[in-house]
Amino acid sequence: MPRRRARVRSLLALIGGLALVTGCNTSADTRAEDTSTPSTPAYGDTFIQASIGDIGGLIPSLTSDQSSHEVGGLIYDGLIKLDKDLNMAPAMAESWTYSPDCLDLTFKLRKDVKWHDGHPFTADDVVFTYQTMINPKTPAPFKEGFLLVKDVQAPDPYTVRVRYDKPYARAVETWGTYMLPKHLLQSFAEAGTLRESPQNSQPIGTGPYRFQEWKPGEKVVLTANPDYYEGRPYLSRIVYRVIPSQATIFLELKAQGVDYVSTLTGMQYSRQTEYPAFRKAFNKFRYPASDYTFLGFNLRDPRFADRRVREAFAHAINKEELIDGVRLGLAREANGPIRPGTWAYTDKVEHYDYDPEKAKALLAEAGWKDRNGDGVVEDKDGKPFTLTIRTNQGNDERKKIAEIIQQRLKEVGINADIQLIEWAAFIKEFVKPRRFEVVVLGLGTGTDPDQFVVWHSSQRGPDQMNRTGYANPEVDALLEAGRSSCVQSERVRYYHRIQEILAHDLPMVFLYFRDALPAVASRIHGVSPAPAGILHNFNEWYVPKTQQRYTSG
Amino acid sequence: MALFAFRRLLLSIPLLIGITFVSYVVISLAPGGPLDFLTPEDPNASPEVKERLIKEFGLDRPIHVQYWEWLKRAVRLDFGRSFLPDGRPVLVKIGERLPVTLFLNLIEMAIIVGLAVPIGVLSATRQYSLYDKITTIFVFVGFATPDFWLALLLMILFGVQLGWLPISGLRSLNWEYLPFWQQQWDFFSHLVLPIVVATFGGLAGFSRYMRQSMLEVVRQDYVQTARAKGLSEGTVISKHALRNALLPVVTILALALPGLIGGSVIIESIFAIPGMGQLMVQSVFSRDYPVVMGNLVIVATLTLVANLVADITYGLVDPRIRFGGRRGRR
Numbered sequence: 097m098p099r100r101r102a103r104v105r106s107l108l109a110l111i112g113g114l115a116l117v118t119g120c121n122t123s124a125d126t127r128a129e130d131t132s133t134p135s136t137p138a139y140g141d142t143f144i145q146a147s148i149g150d151i152g153g154l155i156p157s158l159t160s161d162q163s164s165h166e167v168g169g170l171i172y173d174g175l176i177k178l179d180k181d182l183n184m185a186p187a188m189a190e191s192w193t194y195s196p197d198c199l200d201l202t203f204k205l206r207k208d209v210k211w212h213d214g215h216p217f218t219a220d221d222v223v224f225t226y227q228t229m230i231n232p233k234t235p236a237p238f239k240e241g242f243l244l245v246k247d248v249q250a251p252d253p254y255t256v257r258v259r260y261d262k263p264y265a266r267a268v269e270t271w272g273t274y275m276l277p278k279h280l281l282q283s284f285a286e287a288g289t290l291r292e293s294p295q296n297s298q299p300i301g302t303g304p305y306r307f308q309e310w311k312p313g314e315k316v317v318l319t320a321n322p323d324y325y326e327g328r329p330y331l332s333r334i335v336y337r338v339i340p341s342q343a344t345i346f347l348e349l350k351a352q353g354v355d356y357v358s359t360l361t362g363m364q365y366s367r368q369t370e371y372p373a374f375r376k377a378f379n380k381f382r383y384p385a386s387d388y389t390f391l392g393f394n395l396r397d398p399r400f401a402d403r404r405v406r407e408a409f410a411h412a413i414n415k416e417e418l419i420d421g422v423r424l425g426l427a428r429e430a431n432g433p434i435r436p437g438t439w440a441y442t443d444k445v446e447h448y449d450y451d452p453e454k455a456k457a458l459l460a461e462a463g464w465k466d467r468n469g470d471g472v473v474e475d476k477d478g479k480p481f482t483l484t485i486r487t488n489q490g491n492d493e494r495k496k497i498a499e500i501i502q503q504r505l506k507e508v509g510i511n512a513d514i515q516l517i518e519w520a521a522f523i524k525e526f527v528k529p530r531r532f533e534v535v536v537l538g539l540g541t542g543t544d545p546d547q548f549v550v551w552h553s554s555q556r557g558p559d560q561m562n563r564t565g566y567a568n569p570e571v572d573a574l575l576e577a578g579r580s581s582c583v584q585s586e587r588v589r590y591y592h593r594i595q596e597i598l599a600h601d602l603p604m605v606f607l608y609f610r611d612a613l614p615a616v617a618s619r620i621h622g623v624s625p626a627p628a629g630i631l632h633n634f635n636e637w638y639v640p641k642t643q644q645r646y647t648s649g
Numbered sequence: 650m651a652l653f654a655f656r657r658l659l660l661s662i663p664l665l666i667g668i669t670f671v672s673y674v675v676i677s678l679a680p681g682g683p684l685d686f687l688t689p690e691d692p693n694a695s696p697e698v699k700e701r702l703i704k705e706f707g708l709d710r711p712i713h714v715q716y717w718e719w720l721k722r723a724v725r726l727d728f729g730r731s732f733l734p735d736g737r738p739v740l741v742k743i744g745e746r747l748p749v750t751l752f753l754n755l756i757e758m759a760i761i762v763g764l765a766v767p768i769g770v771l772s773a774t775r776q777y778s779l780y781d782k783i784t785t786i787f788v789f790v791g792f793a794t795p796d797f798w799l800a801l802l803l804m805i806l807f808g809v810q811l812g813w814l815p816i817s818g819l820r821s822l823n824w825e826y827l828p829f830w831q832q833q834w835d836f837f838s839h840l841v842l843p844i845v846v847a848t849f850g851g852l853a854g855f856s857r858y859m860r861q862s863m864l865e866v867v868r869q870d871y872v873q874t875a876r877a878k879g880l881s882e883g884t885v886i887s888k889h890a891l892r893n894a895l896l897p898v899v900t901i902l903a904l905a906l907p908g909l910i911g912g913s914v915i916i917e918s919i920f921a922i923p924g925m926g927q928l929m930v931q932s933v934f935s936r937d938y939p940v941v942m943g944n945l946v947i948v949a950t951l952t953l954v955a956n957l958v959a960d961i962t963y964g965l966v967d968p969r970i971r972f973g974g975r976r977g978r979r
Contacts, residue, residue: 142822150931152733153734233701291730291735296734311745311923312735313924314818314819314923337921340921344919344921353815
């Protein structure tokens with residue numbers, strides 16, 4: 097699900113069965129119908145969105161669920177935001193500057209920002225937000241970025257100076273966090289009772305929408321903020337309806353009871369919505385989501401320690417076939433872990449075509465030959481190459497991937513079983529203790545290309561994210577350099593090199609980036625697909641006067 | 650009778666405590682804790698947040714201490730606050746969901762009883778007739794149909810194809826702006842599908858029960874007698890047979906009382922109705938102990954009360970039991 101305002105919280109979470117990881121995106125698809133027929137923007141109308149789960153609370157810094165962050169992103173604002181190309185852009189800060197050593201970061205704040213209750217937003221609120229985030233009493237799940245800060249000062253009401261001990265590449269990104277109102281929250285933050293504060297049910301923010309009501313389990317209603325510093329958004333009212341059933345959401349969409357879904361399934365996109373009435377009422381879009389699916393090796397397994405075996409796997413797998421069979425063509429080949437279309441991405445890496453003969457030759461080179469003519473390759477002691485492909489239960493896509501790969505491996509003489517395990521048990525019993533041979537899993541990419549936790553050799557512990565057990569000193573050095581520089585042109589070089597090495601080393605076979613497949617009611621104009629998806633300019637969406645459906649509000 | 654009720658009431662106190670203790674232990678022993686859901690599988694999540702919350706929720710203490718603390722507060726009707734990030738009081742969370750579920754279930758129950766009694770009576774008095782066979786088939790089809798499937802079919806037909814009824818939710822989004830009568834109609838039209846689906850499934854058991862009970866009664870001697878003295882068939886059935894056949898039904902009704910607040914998870918999820926069923930399932934899945942326990946206490950209390958009510962009403966409507974009891978005590 098694309099986050100409403102590409103909120104700059106880092107995300108590298110493993111994608112679980114149902115746990116959808118944020119999917120922001122790149123280039124728009126040509127199939128999307130033209131929505132930008134010229135017409136005059138108009139205020140008004142209600143935008144209805146379905147959400148599968150209720151929000152956890154209305155101070156999104158304390159929550160980790162998708163819905164809270166979507167709603168929170170409209171009520172609250174950060175100092176910076178991401179623009180349509182996923183670059184950092186000014187929000188409540190008009191500008192920011194680094195000192196040459198990357199240790200001092202200074203934000204200049206806009207002077208015209210007001211909280212929804214009329215109080216002016218100043219540097220004090222920024223300092224307060226920082227202090228709240230690092231306060232051990234604050235149960236915020238994501239505070240790493242703030243713990244690296246040395247101190248934050250407000251030399252005047254519209255200047256914030258942040259200092260770091262070590263250069264931190266994601267420093268600016270950190271400050272895209274939801275700014276909290278000091279005048280309303282100070283006592284609660286100090287007492288560690290933020291969760292019980294009125295703010296958690298009646299939030300006051302600085303964002304484009306004001307909170308109107310939250311009926312738990314039913315809906316959240318927001319209204320346009322007429323005093324928003326970038327101008328009042330056109331859509332007057334936003335309703336998040338909680339609909340816990342995926343099937344019901346789709347029916348509501350067909351009956352035009354909701355105006356937007358963040359992602360259709362492949363089947364819905366290419367078959368079930370392909371009828372004239374739906375095409376008239378909705379525009380469908382398509383762009384690569386931020387998470388990729390891979391086949392990961394356990395590099396501690398001596399068989400996979402040999403790069404030739406890994407390369408053989410890469411040649412044995414037909415990615416095109418996977419994308420057609422599993423995603424109905426609605427995905428793009430992945431050749432590395434960086435999202436295509438972002439500044440750190442490069443395509444100039446080794447590609448591995450589907451070539452079973454080459455795979456067999458590589459296996460033979462590595463000592464795996466069919467010595468007894470049974471169709472399965474054996475090592476020199478006559479031990480056959482057998483393995484188990486493991487993935488989590490309840491994810492149909494991954495199950496199909498495992499089945500197709502099983503067939504392809506058989507062609508090159510490798511005997512694979514498939515085991516599907518319930519998500520929690522899968523992570524706890526197999527992935528964390530590294531008791532696997534190969535796994536099919538997904539990984540989300542954050543807005544920043546830093547993937548230190550996934551590839552650095554120091555991150556191979558049981559609770560850490562380097563699960564293949566990959567270790568390459570050159571990559572380690574590049575990751576360290578990449579994360580401690582604040583100069584993008586320098587960082588680009590590091591990340592391009594990392595992608596080259598990863599594509600050569602093949603700690604995993606990168607399979608594909610799924611496409612996000614949102615649908616938006618066609619009466620909504622101004623939707624403009626970009627690398628960041630479609631929600632980046634949400635405040636500019638509008639419904640022409642003649643097409644408005646909901647007059648009241 | 651009063652003494653009997655009082656004794657039963659006293660006895661249910663230790664029973665209730667026992668129930669809560671077992672529930673508390675069971676939910677605490679279930680794999681995973683509330684924090685596995687609050688702090689996600691994410692490299693950027695801070696581990697110390699987890700420890701801090703364990704302390705705050707008191708989950709670091711031994712389980713019997715935790716239970717004792719919970720019990721001390723629970724007797725004062727303080728069920729604490731939810732573990733979820735909204736941190737709202739348990740009673741508020743339950744309170745905002747209870748009315749919907751109760752309302753829906755009462756209507757459902759009324760419709761089920763209203764339909765099942767005549768269906769049962771008619772098929773009993775016309776045993777093995779065409780009518781009996783048709784209703785039997787109808788009722789069993791209802792019993793065997795998965796309700797989520799039926800719900801989806803009806804939603805597609807009436808919601809998407811014909812557009813006569815809303816698909817999900819309880820009210821339209823512009824409800825506040827509608828005139829009074831349209832508001833009522835709007836609410837009613839949202840209820841039609843969930844109630845139809847729920848009653849269709851519930852009809853079978855009840856009508857079969859009614860039929861069975863009626864079949865037994867019409868074979869009794871006093872029904873023969875009533876017929877023999879020349880009463881019309883209608884009077885025989887309604888006055889002599891039905892009244893007696895309804896006795897066991899009263900018990901079932903009373904025992905169905907706790908079910909009134911339970912709510913059906915499937916129907917609530919598919920029709921997006923924010924009721925008790927959803928709350929209970931969500932809190933179990935997220936190991937939100939305070940909400941789970943609050944819910945359980947209510948259900949357990951109602952079950953005990955319902956048992957008591959069933960026993961008492963049974964005595965009230967059936968003189969045999971009433972007098973039998975009195976003789977026993979003498």
